[in-house]
Amino acid sequence: xxxxxxxxxxxxxxxxxxxxxxxxxxxxxxxxxxxxxxxxxxxxxxxxxxxxxxxxxxxxxxxxxxxxxxxxxxxxxxxxxxxxxxxxxxxxxxxxxxxxxxxxxxxxxxxxxxxxxxxxxxxxxxxxxxxxxxxxxxxxxxxxxxxxxxxxxxxxxxxxxxxxxxxxxxxxxxxxxxxxxxxxxxxxxxxxxxxxxxxxxxxxxxxxxxxxxxxxxxxxxxxxxxxxxxxxxxxxxxxxxxxxxxxxxxxxxxxxxxxxxxxxxxxxxxxxxxxxxxxxxxxxxxxxxxxxxxxxxxxxxxxxxxxxxxxxxxxxxxxxxxxxxxxxxxxxxxxxxxxxxxxxxxxxxxxxxxxxxxxxxxxxxxxxxxxxxxxxxxxxxxxxxxxxxxxxxxxxxxxxxxxxxxxxxxxxxxxxxxxxxxxxxxxxxxxxxxxxxxxxxxxxxxxxxxxxxxxxxxxxxxxxxxxx
Numbered sequence: 001x002x003x004x005x006x007x008x009x010x011x012x013x014x015x016x017x018x019x020x021x022x023x024x025x026x027x028x029x030x031x032x033x034x035x036x037x038x039x040x041x042x043x044x045x046x047x048x049x050x051x052x053x054x055x056x057x058x059x060x061x062x063x064x065x066x067x068x069x070x071x072x073x074x075x076x077x078x079x080x081x082x083x084x085x086x087x088x089x090x091x092x093x094x095x096x097x098x099x100x101x102x103x104x105x106x107x108x109x110x111x112x113x114x115x116x117x118x119x120x121x122x123x124x125x126x127x128x129x130x131x132x133x134x135x136x137x138x139x140x141x142x143x144x145x146x147x148x149x150x151x152x153x154x155x156x157x158x159x160x161x162x163x164x165x166x167x168x169x170x171x172x173x174x175x176x177x178x179x180x181x182x183x184x185x186x187x188x189x190x191x192x193x194x195x196x197x198x199x200x201x202x203x204x205x206x207x208x209x210x211x212x213x214x215x216x217x218x219x220x221x222x223x224x225x226x227x228x229x230x231x232x233x234x235x236x237x238x239x240x241x242x243x244x245x246x247x248x249x250x251x252x253x254x255x256x257x258x259x260x261x262x263x264x265x266x267x268x269x270x271x272x273x274x275x276x277x278x279x280x281x282x283x284x285x286x287x288x289x290x291x292x293x294x295x296x297x298x299x300x301x302x303x304x305x306x307x308x309x310x311x312x313x314x315x316x317x318x319x320x321x322x323x324x325x326x327x328x329x330x331x332x333x334x335x336x337x338x339x340x341x342x343x344x345x346x347x348x349x350x351x352x353x354x355x356x357x358x359x360x361x362x363x364x365x366x367x368x369x370x371x372x373x374x375x376x377x378x379x380x381x382x383x384x385x386x387x388x389x390x391x392x393x394x395x396x397x398x399x400x401x402x403x404x405x406x407x408x409x410x411x412x413x414x415x416x417x418x419x420x421x422x423x424x425x426x427x428x429x430x431x432x433x434x435x436x437x438x439x440x441x442x443x444x445x446x447x448x449x450x451x452x453x454x455x456x457x458x459x460x461x462x463x464x465x466x467x468x
Contacts, residue, residue, distance in 0.1 A: 039110060044228070049329045052106030054099075066322045067099040086288055086306070094318070096310050101321035107328050108248070108258055111227040112240050115263030116301035118309060119256065119321055123223060123243020124154055125314035126257030127190075130219055130241050132312075133279055133304045135187040137163030142181045143190040144207070145170045146200050146437060147221070149425035166190075170436065172203065178210045184274055188239075189218050193225035193232060196411065197421050197445035198359040198438055199384040201368050201376065208236025215273040217265045217300075223247070224381045224411070228335040235375065238265040239300065246412025249327035250334055254320040259304050263297030279303040334414075334450065338382035341453040345446075348457055349386050354394070354467040356442060359385035382448040383411045385421075391441035394467045395420050398444065401463035404455055405446070416449035416456055 036042075039051040053064050071093050074080040082088040091097040101119040109117040120126050135141060143155065145168040155166040167181045172191075182189075189211045191202050204220065211218040217238035222230065226247045232240050242248060244256035267280050280291045280303050291299040291306075309315055316324075339362075346360040361372040361380040372380045388394045399407055405418045409425070419425070426439045434440075448456065 044111065045332055047110045048107065048331050051110035052103040052325065064100065064103045067318055070094050086294070095313055095315045096305060098318050098321060100318040101316050104321045104325040104328070105258070107325055109260055111328070112260045113231050113233045114240065114260040116298040117258050117260045118301050118304045119258050119316040119324070120309055121257065121314040121316050122255050123245060123257040124150065126241040126243065126259050127151060127154060127221065129304050129308045129314060130239055130259045131188060131190070132308045133300065134217065134277060135164045138185065139187045140165045140167060140183065140185050141188050141190055142167050142169060142186055144172050144202060146195040146198065147192050148196045149421065153428065172207060175210065182214050182216070186216060187275065189216050192221040193230050194381045194383065196224055196383055197385045199361050199380055200359065201361045201371050201380055203371050204232055204235035204237060204375065212236065215270040215275055224383050226331060226335055228332045229376055229379055229381060233262040233264065238262050244324050247335065248331065249324050250330065250412065250414060251327065252410060252413035252415065254323040256316050256320045256324050259301065261298055261301035265300070267292055267299065279307045337450050338448060339379045341456065342382040342384065342448045344453050345448055345456060345460070346384060349460065352464055354388055354464040356387045356389050383445065385443050385445055387440060387442045388444065388464070388467050389442065390467055395442050395444055397466040397468065398463040401466035402459055403462070404451060404459035411447035413447065414450045416451055417447040419445050421445055
């Protein structure tokens with residue numbers, strides 16, 4: 001055999017060996033299992049990747065597509081009638097709902113352990129929508145005093161103009177102060193899991209007991225905590241709000257917010273006790289039942305969607321909804337890194353001679369560390385305060401010496417950020433208010449990102465070296 005023929009024979013043998021024989025066809029092939037479409041009972045990490053997703057039936061896209069449409073086609077004349085009459089939950093217009101945003105809504109509701117979520121255009125829109133569904137002109141809200149400065153501004157300016165007053169409780173452990181603040185015209189209690197900027201974690205169980213005693217829904221902002229660290233419904237909350245701009249999206253690339261209905265508040269009992277929630281418990285027009293009659297445990301969320309978001313219009317742009325459900329896929333992984341770095345940095349800062357105090361409940365030295373251990377396993381997020389010596393001059397020198405930390409407003413980004421609350425988020429408050437809140441001239445708010453903790457510590461050291 002010639003060398004050429006031998007080479008060809010070897011090639012044929014190699015090809016035959018590399019290509020296995022086709023197995024005989026089964027007489028009755030078993031069908032493929034359908035994909036999971038109900039993620040209840042699966043773990044948190046699995047649900048943050050899959051909950052709410054759907055397969056695109058047109059093309060088989062694995063990632064739910066971006067649905068850019070202002071409106072939706074009616075099946076027929078009667079379908080249009082049913083949608084406008086409130087007998088169908090299918091959307092009429094993207095101001096009420098959008099398939100892309102629906103993925104993010106279902107995913108967040110699953111992670112928080114609620115019934116239904118409503119996505120909106122920002123965190124401030126979430127707070128406003130959540131409370132406008134509960135209160136109207138002449139009503140009042142009671143809030144813990146230590147909350148985000150922007151929320152205080154919202155309450156003191158826009159809510160006041162709309163005729164809704166907010167009363168503050170300074171000592172959340174004092175039942176007598178709660179009882180004095182709550183009256184017959186109070187419609188909700190509002191608080192945050194991890195208040196910004198001082199990380200003075202809230203005892204949700206205690207406040208939930210107050211709310212239950214007074215037949216009031218407890219509304220909790222869980223922006224800084226996220227459901228990866230704490231789920232307020234498990235501690236007695238009725239409603240959860242988020243600025244999804246922050247940790248849930250995670251990259252600082254989009255603005256958004258969300259309201260989550262826990263489905264666990266007894267609206268009828270509250271009405272019997274003298275609390276009034278007409279958007280939820282009363283029929284909007286003859287022949288149509290109330291939200292509670294039609295939507296049961298999702299009645300409050302439906303009231304938010306139909307009677308607030310649809311009317312006022314703070315709907316979420318679908319592109320931002322897409323970024324939100326993509327961001328949530330890695331939430332627990334990112335939060336683990338955020339918190340690990342924060343614990344290390346806070347402990348390091350506490351030992352530096354230029355630092356007067358560190359407001360981080362995850363530290364054993366913090367007065368609220370017991371609550372932090374009980375409810376957060378000692379892991380209280382990555383937004384906290386540090387006070388440097390020298391007052392505002394020391395703060396200025398410190399901030400100006402940083403190169404890795406971004407000097408900007410915002411929290412919950414992959415990038416670390418720093419801001420001076422007294423001259424920014426709390427600049428409009430009276431001196432005595434800031435003093436009671438602990439907003440001092442030397443206080444800085446840190447939001448620890450995902451950079452190397454070693455690099456962040458070196459950057460902080462360089463800033464402290466400039467503090468005289």
